[in-house]
Amino acid sequence: xxxxxxxxxxxxNLSRHxxxxxxxxxxxxxxxxxxxxxxxxxxxxxxxxxxxxxxxxKTNHIVVRTQGFSEREPDTWVDSQSLFTGHDSLAAWLLxxxxxxxxxxxxxxxxxxxxxxxxxxxxxxxxxxxxxxxAGMVAQSIVAGAYLDSTDGLLMGQALADLFGLKxxxxxxxxxxxxHGTPNLEVLTLSGIYHTGFLELDRNTVFVRLATAQRLxxxxxxxxxxxxxxxxxxxxxxxxxxxxxxxxxxxxxxxxQTFARALLEDAKGDRLFFNVLVAILLLISVSSIGSTMSMxxxxxxxxxxxxxxxxxxxxxxxRLFLTESLCIGAVxxxxxxxxxxxxxxxxxxxxxxxxxxxxxxxxPVFRMIxxxxxxxxxxxxxxxxxxxFAGGLLPSIRAGRxxxxxxxxxx
Amino acid sequence: xxxxxxxxxxxxxxxxxxxxxxxxxxxxxxxLMFEEGEIELSIVDRRSGAVRTTLETNVLYKxxxxxxxxxxxxxxxxxxxVLMVAQNMWMSVPGVSRPVRVSGKDSFMGxxxxxxxxxxxxxxxxxxxxxxxxxxSSYTVEMKSASKTVSYPRIVxxxxxxxxxxxxxxxxxxxxxxxxxxxxxxKQLAGRLRPSVFTVRDMLTQGxxxxxxxxxxTPRTVSESVxxxxxxxx
Numbered sequence: 001x002x003x004x005x006x007x008x009x010x011x012x013n014l015s016r017h018x019x020x021x022x023x024x025x026x027x028x029x030x031x032x033x034x035x036x037x038x039x040x041x042x043x044x045x046x047x048x049x050x051x052x053x054x055x056x057x058k059t060n061h062i063v064v065r066t067q068g069f070s071e072r073e074p075d076t077w078v079d080s081q082s083l084f085t086g087h088d089s090l091a092a093w094l095l096x097x098x099x100x101x102x103x104x105x106x107x108x109x110x111x112x113x114x115x116x117x118x119x120x121x122x123x124x125x126x127x128x129x130x131x132x133x134x135a136g137m138v139a140q141s142i143v144a145g146a147y148l149d150s151t152d153g154l155l156m157g158q159a160l161a162d163l164f165g166l167k168x169x170x171x172x173x174x175x176x177x178x179x180h181g182t183p184n185l186e187v188l189t190l191s192g193i194y195h196t197g198f199l200e201l202d203r204n205t206v207f208v209r210l211a212t213a214q215r216l217x218x219x220x221x222x223x224x225x226x227x228x229x230x231x232x233x234x235x236x237x238x239x240x241x242x243x244x245x246x247x248x249x250x251x252x253x254x255x256x257q258t259f260a261r262a263l264l265e266d267a268k269g270d271r272l273f274f275n276v277l278v279a280i281l282l283l284i285s286v287s288s289i290g291s292t293m294s295m296x297x298x299x300x301x302x303x304x305x306x307x308x309x310x311x312x313x314x315x316x317x318x319r320l321f322l323t324e325s326l327c328i329g330a331v332x333x334x335x336x337x338x339x340x341x342x343x344x345x346x347x348x349x350x351x352x353x354x355x356x357x358x359x360x361x362x363x364p365v366f367r368m369i370x371x372x373x374x375x376x377x378x379x380x381x382x383x384x385x386x387x388x389f390a391g392g393l394l395p396s397i398r399a400g401r402x403x404x405x406x407x408x409x410x411x
Numbered sequence: 412x413x414x415x416x417x418x419x420x421x422x423x424x425x426x427x428x429x430x431x432x433x434x435x436x437x438x439x440x441x442x443l444m445f446e447e448g449e450i451e452l453s454i455v456d457r458r459s460g461a462v463r464t465t466l467e468t469n470v471l472y473k474x475x476x477x478x479x480x481x482x483x484x485x486x487x488x489x490x491x492x493v494l495m496v497a498q499n500m501w502m503s504v505p506g507v508s509r510p511v512r513v514s515g516k517d518s519f520m521g522x523x524x525x526x527x528x529x530x531x532x533x534x535x536x537x538x539x540x541x542x543x544x545x546x547x548s549s550y551t552v553e554m555k556s557a558s559k560t561v562s563y564p565r566i567v568x569x570x571x572x573x574x575x576x577x578x579x580x581x582x583x584x585x586x587x588x589x590x591x592x593x594x595x596x597x598k599q600l601a602g603r604l605r606p607s608v609f610t611v612r613d614m615l616t617q618g619x620x621x622x623x624x625x626x627x628x629t630p631r632t633v634s635e636s637v638x639x640x641x642x643x644x645x
Contacts, residue, residue, distance in 0.1 A: 114615040173615050178584060180559040183525065185587040185614065218559070218584055 010323040027288045028332025031281035032384030033340035038274035040344045040372030046267040059256045060227035061236045067252045077109045078179045083222040099235040102134035104227040107213040111176030115164040123205045126213020135229045138194050145192035153191025157202030161193050178218035186216050282387045289391030297399040305407025318400035325392025333384030344372040432540030432552045438574035447473040448630040455622040477638035503643040510643040537561045601628035
């Protein structure tokens with residue numbers, strides 16, 4: 001039996017129970033379409049938006065700290081166990097590496113800022129303006145004034161400036177504890193206002209020059225964090241090894257993933273959720289196609305007997321039913337793409353705006369997006385067809401095993 | 412010639428009787444606090460002139476040994492205790508079996524005082540004091556500390572000729588004035604005249620102030636054992 005005849009018969013048989021065929025196709029379409037969407041969504045929202053944002057806003061690719069530094073104990077961030085010197089030479093060496101895009105040396109500790117009438121708790125972040133400009137997000141987000149320079153200015157988020165009613169040129173009181181645990185106060189001029197849309201930066205952080213922070217915390221020449229931004233995330237492991245070999249004992253060199261465990265766990269959770277959802281839908285598709293084909297075998301038993309009596313081999317019968325299954329799989333999977341490709345394109349181009357949720361998010365994700373690839377479509381179609389093949393296999397074999405006499409007796 | 416000699420003698424006598432800055436501050440410390448005893452305090456925190464909270468507390472004090480503060484009002488603070496021994500500080504809360512360690516640099520119950528300010532009024536041990544100015548009624552004493560661990564490396568204290576503190580400006584390492592303390596309402600407490608109200612104003616929150624009101628001071632022997640953190644929760 002040639003393939004063209006088999007295909008023609010298969011299509012005719014499927015059209016005999018159009019409603020059943022359409023419902024089975026719809027089940028396959030939903031599974032294959034969602035599988036396709038989940039690939040693009042994961043790549044876009046988790047890998048591109050969340051991980052890239054985390055790297056850019058929070059840690060860059062590599063973080064250098066002392067081994068005694070404890071992220072969970074801000075009270076100890078300017079203690080001797082958390083401070084290190086010699087960062088200038090390390091930064092200069094890192095900037096000679098071809099993979100390095102920027103190096104940021106920081107001195108961060110909790111403190112208060114105020115306008116002389118009220119105060120608000122913030123993270124006082126001392127940075128080297130020349131290096132920080134390329135490493136962080138703040139230099140690109142200035143909405144008034146200018147980025148830090150050689151003068152003793154202060155950068156503040158729009159949200160915080162609004163909270164205090166501060167404008168450019170106003171005096172800002174910055175209070176913090178020195179490394180010796182005593183209070184210190186600097187009165188600085190508000191030289192720049194930024195807006196990133198991420199509340200942790202816009203309301204809870206102020207930026208000053210590294211030298212100003214060192215004076216405030218009484219830690220001359222010291223920093224408590226160095227962040228390294230690479231040209232590509234995949235270079236992290238290689239550079240990590242080089243830095244570990246270079247730095248002296250007592251410093252800890254960690255990749256961004258160490259700090260993004262919660263984010264990566266969330267991504268794993270989301271991926272698992274999508275996988276389970278798609279697996280359930282595929283199972284439903286397999287079961288639905290199995291039931292459709294089983295019903296078809298029962299309804300067409302006498303027809304199978306007639307075909308066998310006219311010379312069809314058992315293998316021809318199996319191939320006929322399998323062809324019907326595969327047709328449902330192919331049409332269903334393609335229909336799934338027709339349904340979900342426009343959704344993915346919309347998500348890729350426009351996405352879902354989350355910027356208004358910046359106040360509630362721990363990671364600056366401003367849009368949910370999709371980044372679909374051609375191979376996603378191919379995988380989804382192959383999985384859809386494979387599922388229908390699996391579902392149709394057993395009824396097809398059963399049809400092929402029927403004896404002619406039993407079939408012809410069946411009315 | 413006789414007049415000249417008399418002038419020289421008088422000047423020499425005057426300089427030999429002139430007090431040093433250290434002596435003025437030592438004397439001021441004695442006016443501020445007794446050697447040991449019990450104090451009843453009210454701490455009134457004001458925001459923009461309006462009273463935000465009033466705390467009432469009993470304090471056991473022993474110079475060089477420690478300070479134990481037990482809150483008696485308002486109801487939500489009643490039973491809380493704060494203990495300071497040297498640079499260490501603990502707080503016990505009713506219902507919590509073990510006292511928790513607190514930082515001396517944190518704000519005292521949300522007021523303009525830090526815990527250190529509140530628990531240790533004695534200043535003379537930590538500073539080198541010189542008289543910057545004096546008038547017929549007061550001395551202005553410049554107090555400087557080389558120690559990195561004192562809260563305020565520089566204090567400018569105005570002290571009356573009777574060693575009653577009048578005013579103090581507290582400066583940070585950067586040289587900026589961070590707090591002022593004004594002493595007022597002098598009255599008889601524990602057998603001598605002392606200021607009974609200390610008013611603290613913080614430069615970061617101008618318009619707000621905290622008044623510490625000494626209602627009573629009773630000199631008495633205080634047992635060493637009350638300054639043990641192990642006894643704090645009892």
